[in-house]
Amino acid sequence: MNVLLFGATGMVGQGVLRECLLDAGVASVVSIGRSAANVSDPKLREIVHADLTNYAPIESQLSGFDACFFCLGISSAGLTEEQYTRVTYDITVRAAETLSRLNPGMTFVYVSGQGTDSSEHGRIMWARVKGRTENALLRLPFKAAFMFRPGIIVPRFGARSRTALYRIPYTLARPLLPLLLRAFPNQVLTTDEIGRAMILVARHGAPKPILETGDIRSLLRLS
DSSP states (O other): OEEEEEOTTSHHHHHHHHHHHHOTTOOEEEEEESSOOOOOOTTEEEEEOSOTTOOGGGGGGSOSOSEEEEOOOOOOTTOOHHHHHIIIIIIHHHHHHHHHHHOTTOEEEEEOOTTOOTTSOSSOHHHHHHHHHHHHHHHSOOSEEEEEEOSEEEOOTTOOOSOHHHHHHHHHHGGGHHHHHHHOTTTEEEHHHHHHHHHHHHHHOOSSSEEEHHHHHHHHHHO
16 A cells, blocks of 8 residues: 655654554555655655645656545644634645545545534634535545544654644643543544554545544454
8 A cells, every 4th residue: 555644744643654654564655744754764755845735846746646644734723714724624625636636546534633513614613624624525536535533642652742832731641541541432542543543444444434533443443
C-alpha cells in the first residue's frame, strides 16, 4: 500500500507516520506539508509545499496512491469562522478534489473530531466547519472515504503537540492513560491506535463512513 500523509508534523500525524513506517504492508509513505517532519526512513519521502490550497505545481507527484491519511488541522481558539474555514475546509477539500481526480481508487481518511456537526447549522463554529468539510469529502468520487471523530487523544511514542497550550494537559494525561482507558474506553484513543485504525480501514474498509471513538476501538479489537 502506498500512502499519502498530510500533517505529519502534528501530534496525530506523528503517530500515524510512525505506524505507517512500522507496518510491513505499507510500501511507501509520502508526506506533504509546509515543513518537513525530519524523519529518516527508506519508506518515507517528504514534499515541502508552501501553498496547500494549490496543488498544481506538484500534481505530477500525487498519483499512484492507495490511501490518503489527512491529519492536518488547527485549533479554532481565537479564530474567526472565516479563518478557521480557510485551513479546515479550504485546504482539505482542495487537496481531496485533486487526489480524487488523480487517484480514483484511493481511500481517503480524515481526522475530524468528536462533536462534529453534520447538519452544518449548529451553534458551535468549529463543529459546523468540520461538518461541512466531512460532507464535502463524502461527496467526492473516492473508492471510499472515512471520517475519524476521536475525542480525547493521548500522544505516545514521542508524538508531541505543536501547540504549546496543549502540551501540559497531554503531559499530565500520559501517566493516567491506563485509568483513562478503563474509565472512558469509548472516549480515549492514543496516537498509535489512530494510526493503526487508519491503516485498517484503508485495507479493509469499515461498516460506515463516520467513525466515532467507540467505532474505531471496535475495529482495533477485531483486527
